[in-house]
Amino acid sequence: MRDFSYLRAGSVDAAREAAALPGAMLLAGGTTLVDLAKCGVAEPETVVDITHLKGLDTIAVDDRGATIGALARMSRVADHADIKSRFPAVSEALWQAASAQLRNMATIGGNLMQRTRCPYFRDPANFPACNKRSPGSGCSAIGGVTRGHAVLGTSEACIATYPGDLAVALVAFDAILHLGDRQVAVDDFFLPPGSTPEREHAIEPGEMITAIGIPASAAARRSTYLKVRDRQSYEFAAASAAVGIEFEADGRTIRDLRVALGGVATKPWRARAVEEALKGKVLEPEVVRQASLLAVEGAVDHGANHYKIELAPRVVARAILKMGETA
Amino acid sequence: MTSKTRTPIQLQINGHRHELEVEPRVTLLDALRDHLGLTGTKKGCDQGQCGACTVHIDGQRVLACLTLATQAESRDITTIEGLAGEDGTLHAVQAAFLEQDAFQCGYCTPGQIMSAVACIREGHAGSDEEIREYMAGNLCRCGAYPHIIAAVRQAAVEAAS
Numbered sequence: 001m002r003d004f005s006y007l008r009a010g011s012v013d014a015a016r017e018a019a020a021l022p023g024a025m026l027l028a029g030g031t032t033l034v035d036l037a038k039c040g041v042a043e044p045e046t047v048v049d050i051t052h053l054k055g056l057d058t059i060a061v062d063d064r065g066a067t068i069g070a071l072a073r074m075s076r077v078a079d080h081a082d083i084k085s086r087f088p089a090v091s092e093a094l095w096q097a098a099s100a101q102l103r104n105m106a107t108i109g110g111n112l113m114q115r116t117r118c119p120y121f122r123d124p125a126n127f128p129a130c131n132k133r134s135p136g137s138g139c140s141a142i143g144g145v146t147r148g149h150a151v152l153g154t155s156e157a158c159i160a161t162y163p164g165d166l167a168v169a170l171v172a173f174d175a176i177l178h179l180g181d182r183q184v185a186v187d188d189f190f191l192p193p194g195s196t197p198e199r200e201h202a203i204e205p206g207e208m209i210t211a212i213g214i215p216a217s218a219a220a221r222r223s224t225y226l227k228v229r230d231r232q233s234y235e236f237a238a239a240s241a242a243v244g245i246e247f248e249a250d251g252r253t254i255r256d257l258r259v260a261l262g263g264v265a266t267k268p269w270r271a272r273a274v275e276e277a278l279k280g281k282v283l284e285p286e287v288v289r290q291a292s293l294l295a296v297e298g299a300v301d302h303g304a305n306h307y308k309i310e311l312a313p314r315v316v317a318r319a320i321l322k323m324g325e326t327a
Numbered sequence: 328m329t330s331k332t333r334t335p336i337q338l339q340i341n342g343h344r345h346e347l348e349v350e351p352r353v354t355l356l357d358a359l360r361d362h363l364g365l366t367g368t369k370k371g372c373d374q375g376q377c378g379a380c381t382v383h384i385d386g387q388r389v390l391a392c393l394t395l396a397t398q399a400e401s402r403d404i405t406t407i408e409g410l411a412g413e414d415g416t417l418h419a420v421q422a423a424f425l426e427q428d429a430f431q432c433g434y435c436t437p438g439q440i441m442s443a444v445a446c447i448r449e450g451h452a453g454s455d456e457e458i459r460e461y462m463a464g465n466l467c468r469c470g471a472y473p474h475i476i477a478a479v480r481q482a483a484v485e486a487a488s
Contacts, residue, residue, distance in 0.1 A: 006351030099464020
């Protein structure tokens with residue numbers, strides 16, 4: 001690991017100022033930054049430790065929604081009684097992510113800055129070509145082993161999968177990120193790779209996530225996060241779905257539906273076509289299965305990841321039907 | 328701004344204060360093993376994937392390989408060396424691991440035990456299924472999982488009684 005300077009920030013303003021300097025990076029739980037520094041992917045000149053800042057880890061929930069401080073640890077948010085009751089998909093996405101140890105370390109803000117697990121991205125010594133790491137150098141994944149790579153939102157420059165779970169639930173429920181002076185919708189925060197895969201987040205130097213807001217909704221209250229993976233626990237998603245549903249008074253007709261996908265796309269993927277196809281319909285298994293196929297409209301595979309195109313709609317359908325059963 | 332050179336820090340480990348000089352990039356794991364001779368905490372993958380380096384910071388289980396030593400200043404750190412009583416009496420989880428033969432090569436064991444202590448304290452050891460889920464961050468290449476689960480179950484039952 002390359003050597004770096006360490007600065008413990010005394011205030012949010014001091015952290016933002018220090019992080020705006022060339023080569024500086026914010027350090028929270030360290031589960032991404034220290035890991036990537038060891039891989040030789042992140043090469044900070046200075047790390048700005050924000051974990052000692054006070055007042056950034058509060059969790060407040062009321063009838064309008066939840067506000068979660070950026071430094072709240074994943075484990076604490078997952079176990080929070082009001083998050084569990086009003087935003088079950090958020091709690092489930094969190095406790096199904098990583099391991100208990102990592103969830104005790106990783107912060108909510110840092111979680112959203114998590115980088116892809118693309119093995120080519122993570123291995124600069126053996127794979128110098130990576131457009132995300134070194135713009136213009138090429139993509140080692142295309143034509144390589146692609147079993148874990150994305151089928152949605154890809155470009156000719158990059159097919160790296162967005163690895164997180166929390167953000168999938170957040171895009172489903174229209175969460176807002178607080179960046180100090182401004183706010184940005186979480187769906188707009190994550191950028192598709194296009195021709196600039198090195199730019200993953202709509203955040204500028206000197207900006208810092210301070211909190212996440214999640215608006216309350218009936219769909220968020222009746223929601224779930226279904227994660228399908230190669231092993232039962234402590235694994236990234238092969239395909240996952242955050243689903244929330246609200247029924248009309250008859251308990252069968254879908255009034256509101258939220259669907260987002262993880263593990264299959266280059267960013268947390270909102271599946272609005274599925275939502276629109278099912279709103280106003282009576283929840284019937286065959287109707288749900290047909291509509292769920294719309295989740296992978298426009299999907300492109302690269303060989304070994306073809307299975308994700310079949311798997312993702314099944315995961316979506318299963319999650320929707322599971323929510324229907326609780327009616 | 329702090330320099331890149333070795334900087335004096337103080338770590339509170341197993342109830343004792345240690346003073347050492349480390350570069351900012353030194354992880355808590357390397358500080359424990361290489362600077363302080365506390366080699367009970369193991370280095371497995373050194374990438375946050377195996378759990379062999381699990382320690383407690385302020386009572387929470389975390390990975391020492393992804394924690395900078397400097398970040399752990401002024402926190403309360405517990406390692407496997409700090410689990411047994413002063414007189415050598417084993418912690419209930421250590422005793423349960425012995426009784427249930429919950430290891431083969433033993434390399435992952437300190438991490439398994441530190442994780443298990445926290446798992447029970449968190450209230451996540453209510454069933455075998457829950458133990459499997461909440462111990463998933465500790466890999467055992469020998470595959471001693473059935474005995475590890477038995478040991479955690481035994482210690483959890485003892486802790487509840």
